[in-house]
Amino acid sequence: MNIVVLTGSAHKHGTSALLADKFIEGAESAGHAVTRFDTAFMKIHHCIGCNHCANGDNECVFKDDMLTIYEALKKADLVAFVTPLYYHTLSASLKAAVDRFFGINNFLCGANKKSTLLVTAGDAKDWNFDGIKAWYKTDMRYLEWDDAGQIYSDGCYTPDDMAATDYPAKAYELDKEL
Numbered sequence: 001m002n003i004v005v006l007t008g009s010a011h012k013h014g015t016s017a018l019l020a021d022k023f024i025e026g027a028e029s030a031g032h033a034v035t036r037f038d039t040a041f042m043k044i045h046h047c048i049g050c051n052h053c054a055n056g057d058n059e060c061v062f063k064d065d066m067l068t069i070y071e072a073l074k075k076a077d078l079v080a081f082v083t084p085l086y087y088h089t090l091s092a093s094l095k096a097a098v099d100r101f102f103g104i105n106n107f108l109c110g111a112n113k114k115s116t117l118l119v120t121a122g123d124a125k126d127w128n129f130d131g132i133k134a135w136y137k138t139d140m141r142y143l144e145w146d147d148a149g150q151i152y153s154d155g156c157y158t159p160d161d162m163a164a165t166d167y168p169a170k171a172y173e174l175d176k177e178l
Contacts, residue, residue: 001032003175004076006069008083008094010040015120015162019153020082022168023118027175035072037065040093044069047099056106066100074107078114078148080175081136085121088131098139114148115140118171122157129154149174 005024009016024034042065053060060066073079081098083090090098101108117136121128129152140147151174153167162168 001027001077002075003027003032003034003078003080004069004072005034005036005080005082006094006097007036007038008040008081008091008097009038010091010093011084012038012041013159014084015153015156015159016082016084016118018159018162018168019118019120019151019171020080022171023080023082023116023175026172030175032175035076037069037072037097039097040091042066042069042093042097044093044096044100046096047102049102053103055102056104060100060103066097066103069097069100070104073101073104076113078116078175079145080116080118082118083120083132085119085123085128085132088128089135090119090132101143108143110144113143113145115143115145116148116174117150118174119150119152120156120162120167121152121154122161124154128152 007020027034044066045062045064083094156162
């Protein structure tokens with residue numbers, strides 16, 4: 001299986017980076033090919049809704065790092081979204097990349113792909129993940145992608161907090177089951 005991992009944290013060694021690393025380790029140990037894009041460290045312009053792309057019939061007006069992500073997304077069997085929880089949804093850098101999916105909608109919608117969502121949060125309120133769960137459900141319904149699993153890790157302010165939980169092991173095992 002060809003897997004694209006899109007991360008959204010500005011912390012190279014943070015809690016969501018730890019989950020992404022474990023997810024990738026598990027996927028590769030199961031024989032999957034993985035390509036990772038850390039969106040917070042890439043040049044990705046936000047979509048301006050100009051529709052020049054015509055959902056993939058034309059090139060996007062922005063010639064940035066999203067062009068590389070586009071090629072990987074077209075080939076992907078599964079897309080993993082890994083993000084810290086920012087105001088109850090995904091981070092701004094990951095959101096900018098997802099908004100730019102519009103530029104190749106013709107290649108993504110109904111493309112028989114799968115997705116996973118791995119989210120980290122420091123806070124542990126029982127409603128903490130409601131916003132990102134709604135985003136994920138809606139976007140995957142729109143794209144017509146099948147959910148291959150979700151991990152919502154709360155109470156993890158630091159990588160040490162995360163390492164003391166079973167969330168990294170769950171991330172490792174998530175893709176091994178595909």
